[in-house]
Each structure stands twice: as C-alpha cells, then as structure tokens.
Amino acid sequence: MTERSTTDGSAPDNPAPNPPDNPASGKSAADAPTLELVGVVKSFGAVHALSSVNFTARAGEVTALVGDNGAGKTTLIKCIGGIHRLDAGEFRFEGKPVEVHGPRDATALDIAIVYQDLALCDNLDIVQNMFLGREPTSRARTLDENTMERLAKEALASLSVRTVQSVRQTVASLSGGQRQTIAIAKSVLWKSKVVILDEPTAALGVAQTEQVLTLVRRLADQGVAVVLVSHNMNDVLQVADNIGVLYLGRMAAQVRRKNVTQTQIVELITAGRSGDLGLTPEESTGAAV
Amino acid sequence: MSTSTDELAQHDEPDPSHPTEGLATLEAHTRGYLVRVRGGELGSIPAMVGLIVITGFFAIVHQGFLSAYNIEALVIQAGPIIVMAMGLIFVLLLGEIDLSAGTTGGLCSAIMAVLLLRHGWPWGLSVAAALIAGLLIGFAMGWLRANIGIPSFVITLATFLAFQGITLIFIGGQGSVIVPGDTPLISLENSFVPIWAGWTLLVLLVLGYAAVKLNDAAGRRRSGLPSPPLTVIAVKVLTFAVIGALFTYIMGVNRNLNTNAFFKNQSRGMPWVVVMLVILFLVGHFVLSRTRYGRYLYAVGGNEEASRRAGIEVSRIRISVFVICSTMAALSGLTAASLLQSVQSNAGAGNTLLLAVGAAVIGGTSLFGGRGRMIDAVLGGLVVAVIVNGMSDLIQGSNSAGYEYIVTGAVLLLAAGFDAVVRLHGRTR
Numbered sequence: 001m002t003e004r005s006t007t008d009g010s011a012p013d014n015p016a017p018n019p020p021d022n023p024a025s026g027k028s029a030a031d032a033p034t035l036e037l038v039g040v041v042k043s044f045g046a047v048h049a050l051s052s053v054n055f056t057a058r059a060g061e062v063t064a065l066v067g068d069n070g071a072g073k074t075t076l077i078k079c080i081g082g083i084h085r086l087d088a089g090e091f092r093f094e095g096k097p098v099e100v101h102g103p104r105d106a107t108a109l110d111i112a113i114v115y116q117d118l119a120l121c122d123n124l125d126i127v128q129n130m131f132l133g134r135e136p137t138s139r140a141r142t143l144d145e146n147t148m149e150r151l152a153k154e155a156l157a158s159l160s161v162r163t164v165q166s167v168r169q170t171v172a173s174l175s176g177g178q179r180q181t182i183a184i185a186k187s188v189l190w191k192s193k194v195v196i197l198d199e200p201t202a203a204l205g206v207a208q209t210e211q212v213l214t215l216v217r218r219l220a221d222q223g224v225a226v227v228l229v230s231h232n233m234n235d236v237l238q239v240a241d242n243i244g245v246l247y248l249g250r251m252a253a254q255v256r257r258k259n260v261t262q263t264q265i266v267e268l269i270t271a272g273r274s275g276d277l278g279l280t281p282e283e284s285t286g287a288a289v
Numbered sequence: 290m291s292t293s294t295d296e297l298a299q300h301d302e303p304d305p306s307h308p309t310e311g312l313a314t315l316e317a318h319t320r321g322y323l324v325r326v327r328g329g330e331l332g333s334i335p336a337m338v339g340l341i342v343i344t345g346f347f348a349i350v351h352q353g354f355l356s357a358y359n360i361e362a363l364v365i366q367a368g369p370i371i372v373m374a375m376g377l378i379f380v381l382l383l384g385e386i387d388l389s390a391g392t393t394g395g396l397c398s399a400i401m402a403v404l405l406l407r408h409g410w411p412w413g414l415s416v417a418a419a420l421i422a423g424l425l426i427g428f429a430m431g432w433l434r435a436n437i438g439i440p441s442f443v444i445t446l447a448t449f450l451a452f453q454g455i456t457l458i459f460i461g462g463q464g465s466v467i468v469p470g471d472t473p474l475i476s477l478e479n480s481f482v483p484i485w486a487g488w489t490l491l492v493l494l495v496l497g498y499a500a501v502k503l504n505d506a507a508g509r510r511r512s513g514l515p516s517p518p519l520t521v522i523a524v525k526v527l528t529f530a531v532i533g534a535l536f537t538y539i540m541g542v543n544r545n546l547n548t549n550a551f552f553k554n555q556s557r558g559m560p561w562v563v564v565m566l567v568i569l570f571l572v573g574h575f576v577l578s579r580t581r582y583g584r585y586l587y588a589v590g591g592n593e594e595a596s597r598r599a600g601i602e603v604s605r606i607r608i609s610v611f612v613i614c615s616t617m618a619a620l621s622g623l624t625a626a627s628l629l630q631s632v633q634s635n636a637g638a639g640n641t642l643l644l645a646v647g648a649a650v651i652g653g654t655s656l657f658g659g660r661g662r663m664i665d666a667v668l669g670g671l672v673v674a675v676i677v678n679g680m681s682d683l684i685q686g687s688n689s690a691g692y693e694y695i696v697t698g699a700v701l702l703l704a705a706g707f708d709a710v711v712r713l714h715g716r717t718r
Contacts (some may be wrong), residue, residue: 103598119598122590123659124584132588133599135581142579146512166321170330 029195033058035080035194039228040089042075049075052089053251055244057194062216063254064228064236067246067271073229076246077196080227081113082106090278094193107120112192114183116199122172126164127152129171130186155189156181159218163211177208184215188222195219196227201235213239237262247272252279323470331711336652336668343672347573347679354679357544361560363674365478368562369394369625371670373645374652375573376617379610380441381649382590383659388445394450394622399422399459401474401623402466402632413474415565415575416623423619424612426452431611435604441611453638458546460634468630477565478627481558484541491533499526562624566667569617571640573663574610582588586610590658599662640697647701648673655708676700 009108019171033056035181042050050072057063065095082100091100093109100106106113127145130152138144152167161181165173171179180200187195197216201209209232216239220226228232230236236243237257245268252272260277267274274282314342347354373390380387387393401419404410412419430448434441446622460466468475482490482576509516540559541593588596589606596604618637625641626632650656651672680693 104600107600110636114341117594119592121588121594121595121659123587128584128588132596133601134582135584137581143581146514149511149514169325188562212482 002224006023009089018101030284032092033191034094035227036090036092036095037076038092040076040079040092041087042079042084043087048249049078050213050249053246055251055254056215056242058242059193059225060220061241062220062226062228062239063244064230064240064257065232065244065246066236066265067252070248071246071269072200072249073246075249077227077229078094078195079199080106080111080194082111084135084193099241110191110193111196112187112190113191113196114180114198114200115185115200120183123170125170126167126182126253129182130155130189134190145176151189152185158188158222159185159215160212161215175208176203177205177211179213180204180208181215184212186288187224188219192224194227196229198229199231201230202231204254209235211247219232233262233265236265245269245278247279250279293708300376302578309591311616314515315520318518318521321415328610331653333653333664334666335707336665336672339651340390340668340672340675343675343679344601347675351492351682353644353681354682357539357542359542359599359678360539361556363671363678365560365562365628366678367670367674368560369621369628369641370644370673371566371647371666372569372624373618373621374666374670375569375663376614376621377645377649378573378654378661378663379586379617380614381399381646381656381699382586382658382661383483383607383610384590384656385429385441385607386445386646386656387611387618389397389430390445390446390614390618390621391641392443392449392456392643393423393633393636393637394620394641395456395632396452396459396622397619397635398424398622398632401626402468403459405468405472406466411475414473419623420472420616420619423616423622426619427612427615428608431608434611444595449627449642453525453635456636456638457634458713460632460636463634465631465633468626474623474627475630476627477624478628479560479701481540481560482564484558487537487540489557490567491530491537494567495530495533498529500610502526562627565624570663571607577663581621582606582609587659590660640694641702644673644697645670647697650704650708655710655712656705657708673697673700 035055035057037053037055040050040053040247041048053072054075055065055076060246065073075084079086080100080101082105085101091098096231098105098109121132124132127149131148136147138147149167156164156167157180163178163181172183174182184195184197184200192251200216201210204212213235216228220241229242236276238266240257241258241263242254243281244262245252247268250272252268255277264277266272268278272279326332344355345546353359373394377387377390397419400614402424404413404415404418426448430441430444433439433444470479501516501524506519506522507514535558540563541557542559575622579585585596585601585606588599588601589603593603622637625636648660648669650669652662652667652669653660654665654669676696677693680696681689684692
C-alpha cells in the first residue's frame with residue numbers, strides 16, 4: 001500500500017472493484033491485475049523493439065511507464081492498444097488470456113488510449129467530442145443532444161472538473177490542460193477499465209500539469225487502471241503507485257513507488273540497473289540473451 | 290448548432306419561466322453569445338452585415354434596385370448559385386473542393402436538354418436522368434479521392450475541363466438549345482406561387498420554426514439543462530416572421546412593367562424556386578445539425594485522424610459529400626437552364642463555380658473544413674446575387690462583364706481572407 005492510496009485511494013462508493021489492501025504481493029485470485037503482459041516480444045525487421053517484456057497495471061492504481069527515448073514505451077502502449085500485434089507473449093485482461101488483433105479489440109476490452117496529440121476535433125464542442133462516434137439517438141434517429149450534454153456534465157463533475165466554463169464551447173477555445181481534461185473525462189464517460197495516457201503533461205505549464213495530475217489520481221481512485229507514460233520524473237514520483245522502467249526494449253524493473261528513490265529510478269532509466277534492482281550487467285549492455 | 294449557453298454545471302439554473310429571474314437568464318444568454326462572438330464564432334453576422342451594406346449601397350446609387358421587379362430578379366438569379374453553394378458546403382466541410390461543380394451542372398443540364406429535345410423523353414425522366422448523372426459523377430470523383438487518393442483539387446480540375454468538352458459536343462455548333470416553356474422545369478424560375486399559397490407557406494414555416502425552438506427548449510428543461518430564455522426564442526421567431534412577411538408582401542405586388550406581360554397579364558407571387566430552396570434548406574439543415582451523419586461531416590473536417598479513431602468510416606463520408614455536391618450541382622444546372630430557358634454550349638463554365646464557392650465562403654463556410662451551415666449558402670448566395678445584379682446595373686457598356694469579374698473575385702478573396710483570419714484568431718494554442 002502506498003502512502004497515497006491509504007490517504008485517498010479507497011473511496012467506499014467506487015463503482016469498480018477497489019484494489020485489495022496488499023496489491024504489491026498479488027496473491028489471491030481476485031487480485032488479478034486488470035492488465036497483464038507476459039513475455040511480450042515485438043520486432044520491426046531487425047530491430048528488437050521489445051524483448052520479453054512483462055508489465056502489469058492494476059485497477060485503482062496509477063502505473064507509470066518510464067524510459068529513455070527509444071526504450072520501447074510507445075511500442076508497448078501501441079501493443080496494448082492493438083495498433084501493433086505481439087510477435088510473442090501473452091496478453092491477459094482481468095486474469096484471462098485475450099487476443100488483441102486491432103484497436104477495435106482493445107476498445108471492446110474497455111482499454112482507452114489518450115494520445116499525445118489528443119485526438120479531439122477543434123471545431124466541435126466538448127459534448128460533441130466526448131460522444132464522437134458513439135452518439136445516442138432519439139426517435140427519428142436524431143441526435144439526443146440533451147442526454148449527451150447531461151452525461152458529459154456528469155462525467156466532468158465526477159472528476160470535479162471546474163475549469164471548464166461551458167460544455168458547449170468548442171475545443172479550439174480550450175487550453176492544453178483543459179483539452180487533456182476532456183480527453184480523460186471521455187474515458188470516464190465510457191467507463192474504461194484501462195486508460196493509457198501518453199505524455200499527458202508534455203506541453204503543459206506548472207498549474208495545468210498539477211490539474212492534470214490531480215485528475216489522473218481521481219481517475220485511478222474511481223477504480224480505473226491508469227497507465228501513465230511520461231518523461232517527467234516529478235510527475236511520475238508524485239502520482240504513480242507503481243513504476244515500470246523500460247530500458248532498450250526490456251523491462252528493467254517494475255517496482256512499487258514507495259520502495260524506490262528518484263536516484264534509483266533515474267539509474268534504471270539510464271543504465272537499466274540500480275544496485276540489485278534491474279537487469280543483469282549482461283542484459284543491460286543490450287546483448288541478446 | 291445550439292445557440293444556448295450554460296454556466297458551470299454546478300450552478301443551480303434559475304427557472305426560465307419565472308419572470309424576474311428570466312431577466313438574469315437573458316443576461317447570461319446574451320453574455321455567453323458575446324463571448325462566443327469575440328472568440329471568433331461569428332456565425333452569420335458578417336454575411337448579414339455584408340448583405341445590408343451592399344444592398345444599401347446599390348439602393349442609393351441605383352434607383353429601382355429595391356423595386357419588386359428587381360428583387361424578384363435577384364431571387365431567381367440567386368437560385369442556381371444558392372443550390373450549388375448548398376452542395377459545395379458538404380464538400381467544403383471536409384476541407385475538400387469541387388472545382389467542377391459548375392461544369393457538372395452544365396453537363397447535366399445538357400443531358401436533360403438532349404434527352405428532352407432529341408430523344409423525346411418526357412421532362413420528368415429527363416430531369417431524373419440529369420440528377421442521376423450528377424450522382425454518378427459525384428460517386429466517381431469521390432471514389433477517386435477516397436480510394437485512390439488523388440487530391441480533390443486535381444480530380445475536379447480535370448473534370449472541370451472534361452465536362453466542358455462533353456457539354457460542347459452535346460450541344461454542338463448550335464451554341465445553345467432552347468428548352469420549351471411548357472414544362473414545370475421552366476416554371477421553376479419563371480412562374481409564381483399563388484399569393485395565398487405563399488402566405489400559407491410562410492405561416493407554416495413560422496409556426497414550424499417556433500414549434501421546433503420551443504420543443505428544444507422544453508426538452509432541455511426536462512433534462513435539467515439550461516434552456517434559452519423565451520425572450521430570445523420570441524425575438525428570433527419574430528425576426529424571421531417579419532422578414533418573411535416583408536418578402537412575401539413585396540413578392541405579392543404586381544411587378545409587370547408593361548401591360549402586355551411576358552407571362553399572363555400580371556406577375557405576382559414568389560417564384561417557385563423559393564419553395565425549392567426552402568425544402569432544400571430544411572432537409573440540408575436537418576441532416577447537418579440533427580443526424581449522426583451530419584455530426585461526422587464536421588468531425589472529419591475538424592480532425593480526420595480523431596474521427597478515424599472514433600470509429601467513423603472516413604472514406605465513405607468522403608465519397609458521400611462528392612455525391613451530394615454533384616447531385617446538387619446537377620440541380621443547380623437545371624435551375625440555371627430554367628432561368629435562361631435554354632442550355633448554352635458553355636453552360637456552367639466561366640465564373641459559375643466561383644460565384645457558388647464565393648457564396649458559401651461569404652456566408653461563413655470555411656475553406657479549411659469543419660465549419661459551414663446551410664444558411665451560409667442562402668445568405669452568401671444573396672450577397673453574390675446582389676453584387677452581380679447591382680454591378681450590371683451600375684456599369685453599363687462593353688466592359689461591364691470585366692468589372693463584374695473583378696469585383697466578384699475581390700469579394701471572394703476578401704471572404705477567404707476573413708475566413709483565414711478568423712481561423713487564426715480562434716486558436717488558443
């Protein structure tokens with residue numbers, strides 16, 4: 001149990017199952033992580049982008065995925081999102097092995113990816129963006145705007161979003177942080193079980209970064225398994241419960257936040273090992289094993 | 290889109306039916322509207338202002354510009370432009386362009402004329418064949434764009450030239466063919482709706498408009514959402530009713546300039562083309578604002594990648610807009626044939642397309658995609674018709690066509706520049 005989840009991580013009225021009290025040990029069957037990748041291999045021609053990577057993400061936790069440029073973060077989340085197919089390895093969802101052959105499969109499993117470029121339509125308003133592609137219709141097959149607007153407001157309210165003036169303003173008029181907010185709220189609206197955030201704070205100022213991180217925390221507190229891909233060490237240390245470090249296409253270590261220091265994480269990112277954590281010296285030189 | 294505004298979701302909304310608090314809602318509504326206008330969502334304001342200014346200018350410099358006779362001329366001149374602009378808006382919404390809409394219209398009207406006159410087809414079948422030809426042309430161009438990936442600019446530039454050639458061959462050395470005046474096709478631009486029918490149409494439209502607005506507001510209240518104040522709805526409905534009544538009244542004035550009139554003994558009532566425009570407007574507006582398909586047009590125009598990720602079949606949407614545009618272009622060509630009572634060998638060439646694109650852009654449709662409404666075609670089409678009509682009155686003599694081209698080109702450039710500036714201004718990043 002991390003300090004954070006003891007303080008605010010277990011609201012009793014969460015709709016989704018709460019993480020058990022000892023998520024780190026992972027013993028009981030009910031304890032199966034929402035998302036678990038075992039021995040994932042992905043190559044692009046001669047390039048081994050991922051070599052036998054293990055990765056888990058649990059409901060109610062923020063799992064950070066860090067690593068240097070080219071370490072394989074993007075490849076890994078694209079594998080999860082079904083954009084890349086696994087060459088080898090197992091994809092388990094809520095304890096059961098599943099096949100993910102495309103983005104539709106991932107969506108069907110309630111896995112949502114919030115990409116860096118956000119995938120919002122500037123010319124549509126907040127409600128229209130949140131429901132894009134899944135608009136409810138009323139009789140005569142007309143758009144049910146009122147239901148959409150009400151549900152969108154509820155989703156934003158559930159994340160205690162107060163920075164948005166009107167849900168009927170166009171996304172073009174929003175700041176970067178507000179856009180992230182909308183993209184994240186969309187996953188709440190669609191009751192995603194796994195939400196992968198790709199560099200959500202990359203283009204944001206200090207205050208906005210703070211807002212988005214708070215939002216990430218709230219999202220996890222609703223019982224969602226949040227995967228946070230980030231370069232920013234401060235963000236990761238502030239919000240993550242669990243940190244996975246990729247190094248040259250290998251999972252150097254996936255550790256509890258409370259068990260590591262910033263120095264250790266930085267060493268894992270830059271060298272693949274830190275003390276007895278991480279890869280063996282042979283592996284960390286990138287040699288094929 | 291909805292013109293309503295709402296404050297924070299957390300606020301308790303005052304009951305709009307309550308008279309004292311209604312004032313507060315009205316104020317909030319007005320404030321929200323002004324915020325959006327300042328944010329670059331100008332809607333129809335520029336086109337409205339432009340229409341009033343230009344009409345005022347020509348009314349001052351040219352006596353009789355606002356006579357019933359000239360207003361009718363304006364409306365029937367605007368008819369083909371508005372129809373084509375309505376079709377173009379669908380293509381422009383996706384950030385595409387159809388440069389061949391003019392010549393597609395010309396070709397389809399030539400097909401109609403050839404079938405009607407040389408093959409003796411009944412007028413209804415000839416018109417249907419022309420519309421189907423438009424539909425197929427649109428499908429072919431849309432398919433080339435969506436599945437082969439040729440830029441729409443190039444495809445339609447090619448068909449712009451090719452269709453001109455086909456029309457030339459069809460109509461041949463005659464230069465033009467006269468379409469007989471006894472068909473309903475000719476009546477479209479040359480006969481008039483009975484006065485009583487015109488007023489009935491207006492009453493139905495006003496009542497329908499009010500009913501839709503009130504129903505929307507009631508629906509929002511039922512869902513616990515802030516609804517536009519009744520005052521705002523009343524003002525909108527009244528404005529529409531007054532403008533409509535003024536138009537219907539002026540169209541009811543006998544505008545025969547001499548006793549031996551061209552058609553019958555008097556010409557009173559609005560041209561039938563107005564009825565067609567109203568129907569096209571209502572259908573188009575409904576599709577764009579109330580259906581999923583319409584929503585996806587805006588989405589694809591705004592961010593194609595986001596739309597694809599949202600599960601929208603972008604290539605189907607893309608083909609569909611070309612189909613709609615070319616079919617509307619065919620209808621526009623038929624309307625133009627009705628106006629001229631003939632089909633020229635150069636039908637739809639020249640500035641036909643530019644006038645229609647200009648109409649859409651002046652109305653407020655963006656050339657960059659993602660922004661445009663049916664009303665843009667109507668208002669922009671009227672502005673263009675006023676300019677063309679006014680200029681031809683103003684500048685007589687051999688160079689009048691030249692000046693008309695220059696002014697139309699300048700207005701198009703101005704509108705496109707305005708569009709680009711609004712786009713830049715509306716960005717926050």
